[in-house]
Amino acid sequence: MDFFLSRYRHLTVLLIVITAQLVLIAYQVKTNKDIPLIRVWAVTAVTPVEQGLELVRRYTWGFVEDYFVLLGVRGQNERLRRENGQLKIENNYLKAELSTADRARALSVFQARSPSRTVAARVIGNGTGANSKVVFVDRGSTSGVESGMAVVTPDGIVGKVVDAYPTASLVMLITDPTFAAGVVSQKNRVHGTLKGQGHAECLVDYVQNEEHVDIGEWFYTSGDDRIFPKGFPVGQVTAAPNGKTFKEIYVSPSGMQGGVEEVLIVLQGVHQEVPGGEVASPAYTILAAPAAPAAGAAPTPEGAAQAVPQPGDLVTDADRLRAIYKEAGIEQKHTYGEGPPGSKPPDFTKIPSVHGVPPPNAPAQSAAAQIQPHQAQPNLTKTVPPKPTAAAAAKPKPVPSAAPAETDDEPASGATAASDQASAPAARKPAAPVVRPRLPVATPSANPAAGPNQ
Amino acid sequence: MTEYTERLLTETPRKAAADRVRLVWLVVIPLIAVLSQVYVPRFIPFLAYLELPLLITVHFALSSGGPIPALFYGMFIGLVQDSLSHQPIGMYGIVKTLVGYFAASVSMRFDVQNPVVTFILAFFFYFFHQFFYWVLSRALLGEALGFDAQQTVIFGLLNAAVALPLFRVLDKLKVAS
Numbered sequence: 001m002d003f004f005l006s007r008y009r010h011l012t013v014l015l016i017v018i019t020a021q022l023v024l025i026a027y028q029v030k031t032n033k034d035i036p037l038i039r040v041w042a043v044t045a046v047t048p049v050e051q052g053l054e055l056v057r058r059y060t061w062g063f064v065e066d067y068f069v070l071l072g073v074r075g076q077n078e079r080l081r082r083e084n085g086q087l088k089i090e091n092n093y094l095k096a097e098l099s100t101a102d103r104a105r106a107l108s109v110f111q112a113r114s115p116s117r118t119v120a121a122r123v124i125g126n127g128t129g130a131n132s133k134v135v136f137v138d139r140g141s142t143s144g145v146e147s148g149m150a151v152v153t154p155d156g157i158v159g160k161v162v163d164a165y166p167t168a169s170l171v172m173l174i175t176d177p178t179f180a181a182g183v184v185s186q187k188n189r190v191h192g193t194l195k196g197q198g199h200a201e202c203l204v205d206y207v208q209n210e211e212h213v214d215i216g217e218w219f220y221t222s223g224d225d226r227i228f229p230k231g232f233p234v235g236q237v238t239a240a241p242n243g244k245t246f247k248e249i250y251v252s253p254s255g256m257q258g259g260v261e262e263v264l265i266v267l268q269g270v271h272q273e274v275p276g277g278e279v280a281s282p283a284y285t286i287l288a289a290p291a292a293p294a295a296g297a298a299p300t301p302e303g304a305a306q307a308v309p310q311p312g313d314l315v316t317d318a319d320r321l322r323a324i325y326k327e328a329g330i331e332q333k334h335t336y337g338e339g340p341p342g343s344k345p346p347d348f349t350k351i352p353s354v355h356g357v358p359p360p361n362a363p364a365q366s367a368a369a370q371i372q373p374h375q376a377q378p379n380l381t382k383t384v385p386p387k388p389t390a391a392a393a394a395k396p397k398p399v400p401s402a403a404p405a406e407t408d409d410e411p412a413s414g415a416t417a418a419s420d421q422a423s424a425p426a427a428r429k430p431a432a433p434v435v436r437p438r439l440p441v442a443t444p445s446a447n448p449a450a451g452p453n454q
Numbered sequence: 455m456t457e458y459t460e461r462l463l464t465e466t467p468r469k470a471a472a473d474r475v476r477l478v479w480l481v482v483i484p485l486i487a488v489l490s491q492v493y494v495p496r497f498i499p500f501l502a503y504l505e506l507p508l509l510i511t512v513h514f515a516l517s518s519g520g521p522i523p524a525l526f527y528g529m530f531i532g533l534v535q536d537s538l539s540h541q542p543i544g545m546y547g548i549v550k551t552l553v554g555y556f557a558a559s560v561s562m563r564f565d566v567q568n569p570v571v572t573f574i575l576a577f578f579f580y581f582f583h584q585f586f587y588w589v590l591s592r593a594l595l596g597e598a599l600g601f602d603a604q605q606t607v608i609f610g611l612l613n614a615a616v617a618l619p620l621f622r623v624l625d626k627l628k629v630a631s
Contacts, residue, residue, distance in 0.1 A: 010521045014555050017529055021544040021551065025594055030543040035543050045485070050493055057497075125492045126502075128535045136492070136538075162540045170540055177599060320559030431533070 029091030040165055043136075047168040050125040051138060107262055110154035116229055117268035118152075123260050124168065133176035133196065135159075139168045139265060148227060150266040156233040156255030157181070157221060167281055169265070171201050174202055174234075174253055182224030183251075184274060185233050188212050191222055192249065194234060200256075201238065204249035209242040218253055220274045322352055460492060479627070484510055484531045491540060494513040502631055505533045509617050512579050513624050515557030516566040530555025542595065549587050554577050554618050576617035580610040 028034060055058035105450045111118050119139055128135030140146050141164045151171050159179065163170040172179055194205040204219060217237045223230030235251040310413060314368045328335055334346040487506035495502040511531050515524035532550030536543040557579060564571050588601045
C-alpha cells in the first residue's frame with residue numbers, strides 16, 4: 001500500500017480531489033441545495049471590487065471617450081479644437097447625465113405606477129461561463145431580494161433572481177438556455193412557454209401548429225409560472241413558422257433592447273390584465289344593425305320596393321321578410337294590426353319573390369328591383385318554384401351535400417348557422433306549404449362557395 | 455559566527471519575503487483573471503471568449519514543476535469561478551483540476567518555453583476545458599447543451615494567441631517579484 005501511494009502519489013491526490021468535488025456536486029444536485037458559504041465568500045470578495053470599478057468607470061469613461069474623440073480632430077485649428085473639446089466634454093457629460101436621469105425617471109415612474117412592490121437595482125457584472133447569461137445586480141438579501149423573484153424593466157421582463165447574497169444577487173437573463181417562463185399572446189391569447197436560446201432571441205415553445213400567431217404580435221407574461229406576475233410585456237414575434245409538432249415562435253425580448261443597466265426586482269408581484277388587442281381572425285362576422293328608414297318616406301310600392309334589401313345591405317333575414325310582407329300589404333291596401341279578428345288577411349300567394357313572378361298590378365320598376373338581387377348573386381339567392389302537386393310534395397326529397405347552393409330548401413352556402421338551422425325543419429316537411437323566400441345574405445366570405453367555417 | 459550561520463540569518467528573511475510575494479501573486483492574479491472575466495465582457499462583449507482563468511491555470515501548471523500544486527491551483531480558480539456562476543459548485547473545479555494536473559505533467563516532458571509548444575498547449579487545453587465542461591454538464595447535470603466544435607476551435611486559437619504575450623508578461627512579473 002505504501003509502495004502504491006508513493007509510486008502513484010500524484011495520481012492518488014488527483015483522484016481524491018476529483019472524487020471530493022464529484023461528491024460535492026452530487027450532494028448539491030441530489031439535495032437541490034447550494035453551498036452558500038463558498039458562494040457568499042466569493043461574491044462578497046468580488047462584488048465590492050466590481051462596484052468600485054463601476055463607480056470609477058462611470059466617472060472616468062466620459063473623459064477617456066473625449067480623449068479619443070480629440071485625437072481625431074488634432075489637425076484642426078488649436079483654438080477651435082480647444083473650444084470644440086470643451087463643448088464636447090460638456091455635451092457628453094450632460095447627455096450622459098440626461099440619459100441617466102431619463103432612465104432613472106422612467107424606472108421610478110414605472111415603479112410608482114406598477115401595483116407590484118419592486119426595488120430598483122443596477123447591473124454590476126456578468127456571471128462566468130461562456131454559455132450562461134447571468135448578471136450580478138447590486139441588491140441582495142439585505143434589500144429583501146430572494147431567489148426566484150422576477151426582474152423587469154418598464155420595457156419588459158429581464159430575468160429572474162437565481163441566487164441572493166447579502167450585498168448582491170445573481171440574475172438569470174431570459175436569454176439563458178435554461179430559462180423558462182409562461183407567456184400569452186396579446187391578440188389571440190395563445191399560451192406558451194418562453195425559453196432562452198443563448199442568443200438575442202427567445203423561443204416560445206409548446207404552441208400547437210394550429211394556433212394562430214401573427215408576426216409583430218406581442219407576448220405578455222401569463223402568470224402561470226408563479227414567478228412573473230401576469231401582464232408584463234415580454235417581446236414581439238419576429239418569426240412563427242410551423243415546426244414538427246409545435247410552432248417555432250421567435251420573440252425579440254423587449255426588456256433587453258439596448259442592454260440592461262437598471263432593473264426592478266419584483267419583491268411582491270401583483271397580476272395585471274394583458275392589454276387588449278384586436279381579434280385577428282374571428283370565426284364569424286357580426287353584421288351591423290339595419291339603417292333606419294328615412295323620415296317622411298312615402299309608403300308607396302316604389303318606396304317599398306326600395307326597402308327590399310339590395311345585395312350587400314347589412315340586414316337580417318327577419319328584416320327582409322318584414323319588408324316583403326309589408327310590400328304585399330301596401331299593394332293590397334291592407335294595414336297590419338287593423339281590422340277585427342278573423343278579417344281577411346292579405347293574399348300572401350301574390351308575393352313576387354315567393355313565386356318568382358311579379359304581381360300583375362306591380363309596376364315594372366318594382367319587379368326589376370325584386371329580380372335584380374337574384375341576378376347579382378345567383379348562387380346566394382334563388383326563388384322557390386311552386387310545388388306542382390301534394391303527392392309530389394309529399395315525396396321526401398334528398399338533400400344533396402355536394403352543391404348546397406343548388407338546392408331549394410337548403411340555404412345558400414355562406415349563410416349563417418342560424419339560417420341553416422331555420423331551414424332544416426322546412427326540408428324535413430315537404431308536404432307543408434311552407435315557403436321560405438330566398439334572400440341575399442351577407443356572408444363573411446366573399447367566396448359564395450365558402451362554408452360557414454371559413 | 456560561521457559562514458553557514460551567517461547565510462542562514464540573511465536568507466531566512468529574504469525567503470519569507472519571497473514567499474509572501476509569491477502568495478500574493480498566487481491569490482491576486484487569479485482573482486484579477488476571474489474579475490476581468492466577470493466585468494470586462496459587459497463593455498466589450500467580444501472578449502467573452504477569453505478564458506483568462508484557464509490561461510492563468512495553464513501558465514502556473516507549466517511553470518510550477520509539479521502536478522500536485524498545479525491541480526490544487528486549478529481547483530481553487532475553478533471553485534471561485536463556480537461560486538460566481540449559477541451552476542453547482544465543482545463543475546469548473548473538476549475541469550480546471552484536470553487541466554492543472556495534465557499541464558504540469560506535460561511540462562515535465564516538453565520544452566514549454568518554446569512559443570510553438572506554448573501555443574499548441576494553450577489551444578489544446580482550451581479545447582479540452584470546453585469539451586470536458588460540456589461532458590460534465592450533460593453527464594452530471596443532465597443539461598441538453600450543444601457543443602459547437604467549430605466555434606470552440608476558433609476561440610481556442612484566439613486564446614492561444616493571447617496566451618503567448620500573457621505568459622511572457624507573467625514570467626517577467628515572476629522574475630521581478
